[in-house]
Amino acid sequence: MSGHAHAQGDGPEVYFQYEDIDQQQESYVVGMWAFLMTEVMFFGALFLIYTLYRWKFHDTFFLAHEQLNWKMGGLNTAVLLFSSVMVAFAVHFAQKGKKTAQLICLGMTLMCAFGFLVIKSFEYGAKGDHKLYPNYTFEYGAHDKDHKVESWWDDNLPAFMHIEKKEQHGDPKNAKLFYSIYFTMTGLHGLHVVIGIIAITSLMVLIIIKSPLITDYVPTELVGLYWHFVDLVWIFLYPLFYLIPR
Amino acid sequence: MSATLIDNATAEQPRNDRNYLNADHTLKSWLLTVDHKRIGILYLIAVTIFFFIGAVAAAMIRYELTSPHGILLSSEVYNKTFSAHGIYMVFQFLVVAIPAVLGNFLIPLMIGARDMAFPRLNLLSWYMFMTGGLLITLSFILGGVDAGWTFYVPLSTLSETQISLCLVGIFITGFSSIFTAVNFIATIHKMRAPGMTWYRLPLYIWSHYSTAIVILLGTPVVAITLFLVVVERGFGFGIFSPELGGDPVLFQHLFWFYSHPAVYIMILPAFGVISEIITCFSRRPIFGYRFIAYSSVAIAFLGFLVWGHHMFLSSQSVLQGLIFSIITWILAVPSAIKVFNWTTTMYKGSIHFSTPMLYALGFMGLFLIGGLTGLHLASIDTDVHLTGTYFIVAHFHYVMVGGTIMGYLGGIHFWFPKMFGRTYSEMWGRISAMIVFVGFNLTFFPQFIVGYLGMPRRYHYYYFAPEWQFYHILSTAGSTVLGIGFLLPGIYLTYAIFKGKKAGPNPWGAKGLEWEQAGSPPITENFEKPVLVLEDPYNYNPEEDSKMYEHEVESADMLGGRK
Ligand code: HEM
Ligand SMILES: [Cu+2]
Numbered sequence: 001m002s003g004h005a006h007a008q009g010d011g012p013e014v015y016f017q018y019e020d021i022d023q024q025q026e027s028y029v030v031g032m033w034a035f036l037m038t039e040v041m042f043f044g045a046l047f048l049i050y051t052l053y054r055w056k057f058h059d060t061f062f063l064a065h066e067q068l069n070w071k072m073g074g075l076n077t078a079v080l081l082f083s084s085v086m087v088a089f090a091v092h093f094a095q096k097g098k099k100t101a102q103l104i105c106l107g108m109t110l111m112c113a114f115g116f117l118v119i120k121s122f123e124y125g126a127k128g129d130h131k132l133y134p135n136y137t138f139e140y141g142a143h144d145k146d147h148k149v150e151s152w153w154d155d156n157l158p159a160f161m162h163i164e165k166k167e168q169h170g171d172p173k174n175a176k177l178f179y180s181i182y183f184t185m186t187g188l189h190g191l192h193v194v195i196g197i198i199a200i201t202s203l204m205v206l207i208i209i210k211s212p213l214i215t216d217y218v219p220t221e222l223v224g225l226y227w228h229f230v231d232l233v234w235i236f237l238y239p240l241f242y243l244i245p246r
Numbered sequence: 247m248s249a250t251l252i253d254n255a256t257a258e259q260p261r262n263d264r265n266y267l268n269a270d271h272t273l274k275s276w277l278l279t280v281d282h283k284r285i286g287i288l289y290l291i292a293v294t295i296f297f298f299i300g301a302v303a304a305a306m307i308r309y310e311l312t313s314p315h316g317i318l319l320s321s322e323v324y325n326k327t328f329s330a331h332g333i334y335m336v337f338q339f340l341v342v343a344i345p346a347v348l349g350n351f352l353i354p355l356m357i358g359a360r361d362m363a364f365p366r367l368n369l370l371s372w373y374m375f376m377t378g379g380l381l382i383t384l385s386f387i388l389g390g391v392d393a394g395w396t397f398y399v400p401l402s403t404l405s406e407t408q409i410s411l412c413l414v415g416i417f418i419t420g421f422s423s424i425f426t427a428v429n430f431i432a433t434i435h436k437m438r439a440p441g442m443t444w445y446r447l448p449l450y451i452w453s454h455y456s457t458a459i460v461i462l463l464g465t466p467v468v469a470i471t472l473f474l475v476v477v478e479r480g481f482g483f484g485i486f487s488p489e490l491g492g493d494p495v496l497f498q499h500l501f502w503f504y505s506h507p508a509v510y511i512m513i514l515p516a517f518g519v520i521s522e523i524i525t526c527f528s529r530r531p532i533f534g535y536r537f538i539a540y541s542s543v544a545i546a547f548l549g550f551l552v553w554g555h556h557m558f559l560s561s562q563s564v565l566q567g568l569i570f571s572i573i574t575w576i577l578a579v580p581s582a583i584k585v586f587n588w589t590t591t592m593y594k595g596s597i598h599f600s601t602p603m604l605y606a607l608g609f610m611g612l613f614l615i616g617g618l619t620g621l622h623l624a625s626i627d628t629d630v631h632l633t634g635t636y637f638i639v640a641h642f643h644y645v646m647v648g649g650t651i652m653g654y655l656g657g658i659h660f661w662f663p664k665m666f667g668r669t670y671s672e673m674w675g676r677i678s679a680m681i682v683f684v685g686f687n688l689t690f691f692p693q694f695i696v697g698y699l700g701m702p703r704r705y706h707y708y709y710f711a712p713e714w715q716f717y718h719i720l721s722t723a724g725s726t727v728l729g730i731g732f733l734l735p736g737i738y739l740t741y742a743i744f745k746g747k748k749a750g751p752n753p754w755g756a757k758g759l760e761w762e763q764a765g766s767p768p769i770t771e772n773f774e775k776p777v778l779v780l781e782d783p784y785n786y787n788p789e790e791d792s793k794m795y796e797h798e799v800e801s802a803d804m805l806g807g808r809k
Contacts, residue, residue: 016771017354017361023436027363031432034462038424042466045500049474049485057491135482173490180483180490184474 013215025218032222036229043233046188050181050240053174060174065244067132068182072123073242076116077234083112084231091224094217099207102220106204109227113197120190127179134179138172182241189237192230199223265667265767280365281770286351287665288372293343294736296379300334301729303327308689308722314712324706325392326407332395337416338379340650341508344515345461346375346426348657349454351665353430355760355768356448358439358777363432371425378419385412394704396505399486399497403478410479413472420469423511427461430454439759441779445539448758448783449532452539453518456546460507460514463550468504471497495561502553510549512646513613514542516653517584520606523660524588526756527603528595529791531784534587541580548577558629567626574624581617585610596792600754601675605656608683612648616641619694636697643690655682655735662739663753664760667767668746674738682731688724692717757785 018024054061090105131139203223206214213219266283269275276284306327310319319327350368354361362368385391385408393402393409402409434455438447474485475497484490486497517538525532532538554562554570562570588610597603619641622628632638659679663669696717701708708714752761763773 015365017359017363017365017437027432027436030435031364031367031428034428034431034458035424038428038462038466041463042470045467045470045503049496049500052496053492056493134484171491176484177490177492180477180485183481184477184483184485 013212021216025216028218028222029225032225036225039229043185043188043236046181046185047236047240050185053177053181054240054244057171057174057177060171061178062244064175064178065241067127067130068242069123069126070242072119073238076119077238079112079115079119080231080234083109083116084228086112087224087227091217091221094220097217103204103207106200106207106220110197110200110204113193113200116193117190117197120186124183127183132179134176134183138176138179185237186241189230189233192233196223196227196230199226264769265765266770267666267767269770278369280361280369282350282354282362282365282368283665283768283770283772285365285368285372286347286349289342289346289350289375292372292376292379293339293347296334296338297343297732299383300331300339301732303331303334304725305729307331308725310706311708311718312715312722314707314709314715316707319706321706322392323390325394325704326386326390328704329391329394330386333382333391333412333416335646336395336508336512337419338375338382340512340646341423342375342419343654344519344650344657345423345430345454345457345511346371348519348654348661349430349457349515350426352661352760353433353451353454354437355664355764355772356451356758357434357437357442358759358763358773358779359433359437360771360773362429363437364429367425368429371422371429374418374422374425378415378417378422381415381418382412385409385415396501397472397475398501399475399478399494400488402475403487410476413476417469417473417476420465420472423461424465427458427465430458431462434458439777439779442777443779445535446779446781446783447539448518449521449535449538449542450518453514453521453542456542457511457514459543460511460546460549464504464507464511467500468508471500471504495557498557498560499553502556503550506553506556507546507549509642509645510545512650513653514545516609516650516657517542519653519657519660520588520609521584522756522758523602523606523656524591525784525786526660526754527598527600527606528592529598529786529788530591530595531782531786532587533590533593534583535783537583538587541583544580545577548573548580552577555624555629558626559633564626571624571626575621578617578621578624581613585614585617594788596788599676601670601672601679602656602660604676604679604683605652605659608679608686609649609652609656612644612652612683612686616644616648619644632697634702636693636701636703638697639703640690640693640697643693647690648686652682655679658735658739660754661760662742663749664764664766664768666743666746667749667765668742669749669753670742670746671738674734678731678734678738681727681734685724685727685729685731689721689728690724692720692724696721755791757781757783 014021014024018027086105086108090102090109093099093102093105127133128137131137200223203214203219206219266281269281276288279285279288306319307324310316310324310327316324350362353359388408388411390407391405391409391412392407393405397409397413434447434451477483478485478487484492486492486494488494521532521538552570552574554566555574558567558570588606619637623632623638623641659670659675696714697703699714700711701714701717708718749766751764751766753766754761759773759777759779760768763775763777765774
């Protein structure tokens, strides 16, 4: 009889190791938060590395970040924020048992996730074209030999804060460090987005085929928690990489 | 948590001869099992294999060191050998052994649950552990890894051996422990039987809870750090590389931020095992339950603040070193509290020198030496001389082998009747416990001396100081004895699994749900009757026990009165 679930009335399924549905749901939520603790430490170490290097090589990091496209990053931030709202609604509708509304919200989240990746891939592509991909192809400053770097700061900050032209690039080695961290962190974040896409898609499929695995709102809540975490990481990544103040 | 347990068991009343082992015999039923007890057994088999590989590497190291000029291995192969030894032993054995084998098996039984909170995740952890182990093994088959278990950059980023593959393996193993820890936390928080309050939990559970917290907070950090090494190697990025202004010492900081807590991942579960064994075989309630419980938690948190003591000579400022040194000294206090409490527990107890107890006593002596020599290393001025020598090698073997492995073996012997429903030969058990103790000291005590004299670790020759050969030969001889001590349980325990005498549900007369309310071996659902906990743990009574013992001597008839 091991492994079999036993149903209590028409309520959601309770697995055999649990006493009742409350215990089951609470366990899942505790487990998810414990896992998110791990994820926080996972990215925390990367943020620490970044912070230390930025402190040490502040000038170069500032100059290097100007090549990041803050508009695209900002757009992506908006996309993710919107998706977070959608997933919150999905959990809400799941609790209310409104399946169609829930599926629509999850679908919107999914579209946002794909949108994020598409925008991100344009950004990555542009970095490659400008020879900013931090391996042997890296050639810092190759791009703006012919183009002037457009910087929001140039137009909006008082003149005394403008960067002098001679230090336009900073030390190319340290800049490579910047891009190494940038690609690693955004790459890992992108990987989390992909995992999120897989999770949301499986959830939707399971709901649509009326799988016995999904009988209440808890799976949606877990996916939601995960997705909020993915957003949260980006909320830190965006200002730290794209909006470095002088 | 209010409803009664096992309401589904009534439908199919389990008969007495049914248990989790004979529930199903097919290989598939083992490989796809979600039963925490079977998963524990799967882990038992796996870690035994990995231990064996690590031990073969150790034997090669010891053989090589019997001559000042080296005998068998070239420098490169020697580097790969000690790397293999460290990597298998640390990542594939010590970190996993007690939590994944005994923890998986016992936690639900001890708290009165039918299974872990997430049985399928539990099985997934095992598969990830095996995948990690296979990748590591593959990396050694394809040529090996020469950067040691610490993988310091830039050696590990520049080395031309199979480091990336090996690191990916360790990364996966790391996530396997994270999933195990998630399972432990959810299980201990939410699956306790009615009446099982936090302060009625066996100390074993407290120590596993603390371990799970350390795993959750520490493992991701080392995972990402090692991952960054893979990224540097694979994509040509540079994160720790000094040519780009990166800081190799930062790698060490991040590595030890995990790896110091990791030593507590290895030792805390052993503490838990010892608390159970000492109380049972002294027949006394534990002395200072809350002190022991909270010292585990204190160790878990303080353990994150001392990593710098591995880096006194790695460009730390003296002030930094001082701070890390002081916190390390403070951290020794909770460990000492435990040893004092166990000793006090035994005082006026009715002590039985059964096999598990011998291991536990051995543990206390060896861990004491290991911990005290840790303090020599925690003081900057002595560490400057001792770091990088065999003194360190001896220190951490005293805590890891003398602590964790003694705890593990003690635990295996203690719960063996529960796991397999049979008893092993007590005589062979005691003999091999003694052999392990003697062999261990013979192996590692000379290393303190030769390390103090200056023998550097990770060297495979010492032609510059041939007078050290005496100590090395002692050590190698000792390791042979130790090897026999490890081999013997392998033989008589395996024999006992199939041919041992049948054990009753509680052969030791121990307290605890797993002994008092579950069969040996337990049924798949663990308990046949609903579990309700009304007593404090360790409700032993030494006077009653010794009276019983006297009567036993006076007249065998009185034995019938023994509960
Ligand atoms: C109670 C107290 C302990 C203290 C004060 C202590 C202190 C230290 C110090 C200061 C070092 C660094 C020496 C150096 O690199 O120069 C060290 C190394 C080490 N300790 Fe401990 N330790 C303690 C317990 C443990 C335990 C319980 C374990 C494992 C179960 C352990 C495992 C290790 C290992 C593996 C190393 C060497 C790592 C390496 O360099 O490869 N220690 N210890
Ligand atoms: Cu340490």
